[in-house]
Amino acid sequence: MNDKAEKGAMQVDVQLVRDLAALLDDTNLTEIEVEDGDRKIRVARKAGNGHGAPAYIAAPAPVTAAPVAAAAPAEAATPAAAANAIRSPIVGTAYLAAEPGAAPYAAIGSTVKAGDTVLIVEAMKVMNAITAPHAGTVKAVLVDNGQPVEYDQPLIVIE
Known part of the structure; x- marks a missing residue:
């Protein structure tokens, strides 16, 4: 019965989640959701958590300094x-x-x-x-x- 429960469990595509998180950084969005059939993945970041916007603003500076x-x-x-x-x-x-x-x-x-x-x-x-x-x-x-x-x-x- 355990095998059957595992087969019905949602398989999370970790790379997709990482790609969506990177897309949040690239577009300065706070959340994104994708749906494929009955599977749905939502990635969100709190806008004012002190980890989102300041980290995004500081990161590009060294890369684009020249x-x-x-x-x-x-x-x-x-x-x-x-x-x-x-x-x-x-x-x-x-x-x-x-x-x-x-x-x-x-x-x-x-x-x-x-x-x-x-x-x-x-x-x-x-x-x-x-x-x-x-x-x-x-x-x-x-x-x-x-x-x-x-x-x-x-x-x-x-x-």
């Missing part, structure tokens, strides 16, 4: 422009081109029309096109390709 230092002059030169920037509507990962090695959607100095895709923000495996709200010239690109972005983070300036 790119942030290189990007600092561009960002410092455009603080006023950042106020007019197109902002991320979601938390995700910014991509400046359709695929690796492809030309960027919009580069500094390029002209765009209203409705043109200027970059993509991927969230939960969904590619969200970020479009130009008006025609103009790209004055600044405030993110790097593959960079995680936060909600309302300035992405690109078009004037």
